[in-house]
Amino acid sequence: MSQGLTVLQRMKRNPMGPIRNFSIIAHIDHGKSTLADRLIQWAGLVPEREFRDQILDTMDIERERGITIKSQTISIPYTSRSGGKYELNLIDTPGHVDFSYEVSRALASCEGVLLLVDASQGVQAQTLANLYAAMEQDLTIIPVINKIDLPSADVEGVKEQIETELGLESETAVLCSAKEGIGIQDVLEAIVERVPPPSGHPEEPLAALIFDAQYDSFRGTVVSCRVFDGRVGPGDVIRFMSNGATYRVEEVGVFRLSREPRAALSAGEVGYIISGVKTVSDTRVGDTITLDTRPAPAPLPGFKEVKPVVFSSIYPVSSDEYLGLAESLEKYKLNDAALVYQKDSSVALGQGFRCGFLGLLHLEIVQERLEREYDQAIVMTFPSVEYRFTLKDDSTVTVDNPQYFPDPVDIKATFEPFIKASIIIPERYMGAVMKLAIDRRGSNPRFNYPSPGRVEIVFDMPLAEVIFDFYDRLKTVTQGYGSFDYDLIDYRESDLVKLDILVNGEKVDALSLIVHKDRAREWAVQVCERLKEEIPRHQFKIAIQGAIGGKIIARSTISAFRKDVTAKCYGGDITRKRKLLEKQKKGKKRMKMVGSVSIPQSAFVAVLKTDHE
Amino acid sequence: MNNASPSGLYVHVPFCKGKCRYCDFFSVTGNELVEPWLHAVCREASLFAEEWGEMDSLYLGGGTPSVLSDEQLAYLLDRLRLQFRFSADTETTIEMNPDDVDTPRMRRLRRMGFNRVSLGVQSFREVELAWLGRRHDGGRARSAIEAVRSAGFDNLALDLMYGLPGQTRGAWEQNLRLALQFRPEHLSCYMLTVEEGTPLGRIHALGRFQPLGEEEVSDLFLFTSRFLEEEGYLHYEVSNFARGAQRISRHNGKYWSHIPCLGLGPSAHSYRAKVRWWNVRSVGEYCRKIASGERPTAGSEELDREQLKLEAVYLGLRTGGGIPLALLENQPHSLGALDRLVREGFLRRDGDRILPTRRGYLVSDRLPLELLP
Ligand SMILES: Nc1nc2c(ncn2[C@@H]2O[C@H](COP(=O)(O)OP(=O)(O)OP(=O)(O)O)[C@@H](O)[C@H]2O)c(=O)[nH]1
Ligand code: SF4
Numbered sequence: 001m002s003q004g005l006t007v008l009q010r011m012k013r014n015p016m017g018p019i020r021n022f023s024i025i026a027h028i029d030h031g032k033s034t035l036a037d038r039l040i041q042w043a044g045l046v047p048e049r050e051f052r053d054q055i056l057d058t059m060d061i062e063r064e065r066g067i068t069i070k071s072q073t074i075s076i077p078y079t080s081r082s083g084g085k086y087e088l089n090l091i092d093t094p095g096h097v098d099f100s101y102e103v104s105r106a107l108a109s110c111e112g113v114l115l116l117v118d119a120s121q122g123v124q125a126q127t128l129a130n131l132y133a134a135m136e137q138d139l140t141i142i143p144v145i146n147k148i149d150l151p152s153a154d155v156e157g158v159k160e161q162i163e164t165e166l167g168l169e170s171e172t173a174v175l176c177s178a179k180e181g182i183g184i185q186d187v188l189e190a191i192v193e194r195v196p197p198p199s200g201h202p203e204e205p206l207a208a209l210i211f212d213a214q215y216d217s218f219r220g221t222v223v224s225c226r227v228f229d230g231r232v233g234p235g236d237v238i239r240f241m242s243n244g245a246t247y248r249v250e251e252v253g254v255f256r257l258s259r260e261p262r263a264a265l266s267a268g269e270v271g272y273i274i275s276g277v278k279t280v281s282d283t284r285v286g287d288t289i290t291l292d293t294r295p296a297p298a299p300l301p302g303f304k305e306v307k308p309v310v311f312s313s314i315y316p317v318s319s320d321e322y323l324g325l326a327e328s329l330e331k332y333k334l335n336d337a338a339l340v341y342q343k344d345s346s347v348a349l350g351q352g353f354r355c356g357f358l359g360l361l362h363l364e365i366v367q368e369r370l371e372r373e374y375d376q377a378i379v380m381t382f383p384s385v386e387y388r389f390t391l392k393d394d395s396t397v398t399v400d401n402p403q404y405f406p407d408p409v410d411i412k413a414t415f416e417p418f419i420k421a422s423i424i425i426p427e428r429y430m431g432a433v434m435k436l437a438i439d440r441r442g443s444n445p446r447f448n449y450p451s452p453g454r455v456e457i458v459f460d461m462p463l464a465e466v467i468f469d470f471y472d473r474l475k476t477v478t479q480g481y482g483s484f485d486y487d488l489i490d491y492r493e494s495d496l497v498k499l500d501i502l503v504n505g506e507k508v509d510a511l512s513l514i515v516h517k518d519r520a521r522e523w524a525v526q527v528c529e530r531l532k533e534e535i536p537r538h539q540f541k542i543a544i545q546g547a548i549g550g551k552i553i554a555r556s557t558i559s560a561f562r563k564d565v566t567a568k569c570y571g572g573d574i575t576r577k578r579k580l581l582e583k584q585k586k587g588k589k590r591m592k593m594v595g596s597v598s599i600p601q602s603a604f605v606a607v608l609k610t611d612h613e
Numbered sequence: 614m615n616n617a618s619p620s621g622l623y624v625h626v627p628f629c630k631g632k633c634r635y636c637d638f639f640s641v642t643g644n645e646l647v648e649p650w651l652h653a654v655c656r657e658a659s660l661f662a663e664e665w666g667e668m669d670s671l672y673l674g675g676g677t678p679s680v681l682s683d684e685q686l687a688y689l690l691d692r693l694r695l696q697f698r699f700s701a702d703t704e705t706t707i708e709m710n711p712d713d714v715d716t717p718r719m720r721r722l723r724r725m726g727f728n729r730v731s732l733g734v735q736s737f738r739e740v741e742l743a744w745l746g747r748r749h750d751g752g753r754a755r756s757a758i759e760a761v762r763s764a765g766f767d768n769l770a771l772d773l774m775y776g777l778p779g780q781t782r783g784a785w786e787q788n789l790r791l792a793l794q795f796r797p798e799h800l801s802c803y804m805l806t807v808e809e810g811t812p813l814g815r816i817h818a819l820g821r822f823q824p825l826g827e828e829e830v831s832d833l834f835l836f837t838s839r840f841l842e843e844e845g846y847l848h849y850e851v852s853n854f855a856r857g858a859q860r861i862s863r864h865n866g867k868y869w870s871h872i873p874c875l876g877l878g879p880s881a882h883s884y885r886a887k888v889r890w891w892n893v894r895s896v897g898e899y900c901r902k903i904a905s906g907e908r909p910t911a912g913s914e915e916l917d918r919e920q921l922k923l924e925a926v927y928l929g930l931r932t933g934g935g936i937p938l939a940l941l942e943n944q945p946h947s948l949g950a951l952d953r954l955v956r957e958g959f960l961r962r963d964g965d966r967i968l969p970t971r972r973g974y975l976v977s978d979r980l981p982l983e984l985l986p
């Protein structure tokens with residue numbers, strides 16, 4: 001399977017070349033995007049006054065949240081100390097575990113990585129996970145210790161971790177401060193000296209791996225690819241190897257801060273291809289592009305399939321927008337290969353899609369991007385994990401959607417996925433973390449002492465308890481010092497029930513959730529309270545109830561409002577008032593009617609937010 | 614549809630002796646600009662004179678029209694009458710502040726042709742008046758009313774305000790009773806609205822007073838409606854009561870039924886044939902524009918079908934006359950909502966019209982949202 005091996009073999013044929021393809025990988029917030037900034041600035045690609053921090057974080061959500069969500073490619077020219085001229089293809093990757101699929105795809109088009117480690121945080125969960133991903137692809141790894149400017153930087157300690165925890169040689173680590181611009185040239189030199197140039201031959205049949213794509217309403221699908229062999233340019237007829245679809249290439253080019261057309265892309269290069277692809281489904285990330293007239297003998301190995309862990313359904317706020325949502329999802333998926341989805345439907349919400357996500361943040365981002373980039377007003381249902389049921393007839397069913405919860409009379413046993421949760425904290429937070437874990441049904445604690453003053457607690461815990469705000473809670477109780485990682489271990493028998501939510505006596509199927517029996521009441525109370533805050537008052541009283549089977553276990557009431565009236569309405573007041581009404585009417589279109597109750601979209605989202613304690 | 618009805622003329626007099634704390638009407642203090650304004654208004658009138666046909670209401674509002682001298686008022690009226698064609702029975706209203714009123718003056722105003730006086734009483738209670746920042750006291754309010762009456766006006770409108778912090782039903786009822794002693798032909802009872810950008814709004818933002826609760830204000834509203842109807846008044850609009858249908862404010866009714874109205878003066882709004890436009894909110898700029906022969910318009914809008922309908926439903930359901938059922942156009946959504954709102958007691962059906970109930974008035978900002986898709 002290893003792409004890397006072939007690369008290494010080919011490298012021998014063509015040892016020196018001007019191109020270097022590498023990714024910057026690290027745990028979240030260790031400074032990847034900031035280092036990318038410095039490299040871009042070194043190349044002088046952007047006039048100083050137009051520069052902004054984390055310039056590759058181009059999406060609004062990335063800037064607002066201060067994290068990278070999408071991998072971003074940029075080609076930068078570099079002249080080395082010894083005068084050699086290079087073209088560096090840099091891919092800045094996200095650090096959050098929910099976007100690890102972005103990292104793994106980026107790695108497939110590289111020969112090396114910069115593995116950043118924050119000098120004050122040290123090695124953390126995603127440092128390891130990303131290192132393993134890079135090793136699996138046989139990439140050259142350059143450890144980089146960043147943030148050495150921080151007073152709390154512990155360079156020696158981190159070097160030791162690099163030896164012991166990462167198994168890399170600490171002398172090979174480059175020291176830098178991306179923020180202060182210290183050690184930047186050392187990083188660049190290490191790249192050109194240590195990362196092997198790409199191999200592959202321009203004269204061989206074209207084989208280009210699609211590692212990302214994007215829908216452009218003017219130009220159709222824009223494919224990001226790494227050319228392994230051959231050459232492609234405008235006018236060529238290309239073929240997508242998975243489905244045989246052919247298109248004539250309109251434009252190829254490389255990524256600067258925007259797309260920059262070139263006459264051709266050749267073996268070893270990373271760039272884009274535009275070929276007027278209008279059928280969105282023709283493009284699949286992981287597919288190989290070749291030439292129709294002279295196809296490659298076999299496709300390149302694609303990517304590992306994504307295995308979603310969190311599931312939720314997406315519905316359009318107004319049911320007549322279903323087709324629009326379908327189209328948007330298809331286009332969106334081009335740019336987020338980690339999303340999987342299929343059709344779904346609900347009594348309360350109509351036709352929609354059941355989606356699988358890599359985590360809760362991923363879910364949140366999908367929702368936001370659909371709204372912002374595709375102007376889709378959507379409602380999402382409560383996230384769920386995948387449960388298993390053994391029925392009385394000894395058949396088993398898998399359910400990730402509360403709607404398909406089997407009839408309780410048929411159920412013999414219920415199972416839920418368990419994880420091995422590993423939490424590393426300074427010892428003083430042990431009490432708080434133990435309590436949190438036990439509240440979340442953690443059991444069988446084991447303790448390791450990786451370094452003095454720090455403790456690793458390992459629990460068995462249901463996955464369902466951590467997909468949800470667990471990490472946030474952990475950060476709160478450990479004041480940001482806790483790190484958390486988990487592996488799925490197995491399915492275990494567990495007492496599960498389906499909690500239904502009723503609004504004025506009507507069951508809102510989209511609000512149902514599968515929960516452990518012991519936690520059902522707590523959840524029910526919380527959802528009822530949340531909805532009470534989110535559903536605006538109506539002219540009538542609204543009862544919200546949580547029920548298991550037919551039994552009500554929690555309730556809340558939204559009192560009727562009595563007054564909503566403007567006292568004075570003469571000449572100038574009328575326009576102002578009408579404009580307000582128009583705005584409110586629009587807002588109402590974004591509400592879901594359940595019976596005669598309008599439930600704002602935000603309510604479906606709000607029940608997803610917890611605030612225990 | 615309403616272009617056949619005679620139009621209305623509004624003149625905005627943007628001057629006040631001081632600013633009341635709750636007020637967000639456009640007005641300035643000081644009278645340096647009164648004369649320039651007066652001439653500008655007269656010139657503005659001449660810009661429009663030819664386009665506008667018969668008028669049957671003239672309303673001098675503000676601000677405080679009573680800060681104008683009698684001579685200025687007479688001059689203004691003369692000029693307007695020269696420019697526009699007023700029907701013989703024109704309703705000619707002037708808004709006055711109690712501290713500008715005495716009997717001889719009111720006699721002169723009557724002779725000029727004013728036949729309706731709207732007095733900004735707000736309250737007869739000293740504490741309330743002081744809190745609102747009004748410049749008169751309760752005694753002054755009473756003597757002003759007496760002066761209007763003794764000058765022979767038979768169409769008196771009083772403005773009152775309720776829903777003040779801490780106001781009890783008893784205190785409000787007492788105010789109403791005091792007003793009723795004079796048997797005003799018309800009463801406007803406004804719930805206090807704390808507007809952003811006013812002094813009251815600012816101290817409210819600072820948390821310096823606790824507005825009366827929604828329950829209490831709602832109770833006062835319903836009480837007012839019931840009480841005044843028992844006293845023989847018609848609750849014909851959310852905040853307006855008339856002693857008999859012929860005392861309904863003809864001029865204000867035009868705003869609520871898309872009848873053409875021309876507004877002169879800074880910040881005044883006009884409406885005709887689906888178009889609404891409004892003047893600049895500055896006396897200086899207004900005068901400058903007029904002086905240079907420009908229309909002092911600050912903005913305008915042409916209402917499309919949807920917008921006209923939205924306004925018609927909104928404004929109609931704020932009035933006792935309600936709206937024709939036909940306005941809802943047999944939309945299943947609307948008819949479903951209508952049934953529900955009737956069942957819940959916010960609306961009632963009367964032949965082919967839909968009328969708001971008392972409780973319906975109280976939620977009238979919500980009704981169009983429920984009824985229209
Ligand atoms: N003091 C100091 N702060 C740094 C340095 N490099 C980055 N930072 C800060 O660390 C924070 C995170 O930096 P980013 O570059 O966004 O981190 P990232 O690794 O790209 O984060 P994700 O993309 O979300 O995984 C920002 O506040 C940076 O200013 C450094 O060398 N020194
Ligand atoms: S309420 Fe009337 S008198 Fe008081 S400031 Fe406003 S316009 Fe002037």
Ligand SMILES: [Mg+2]
Pocket residue numbers: 032033034057067068092093094095
């Ligand atoms: Mg980043």
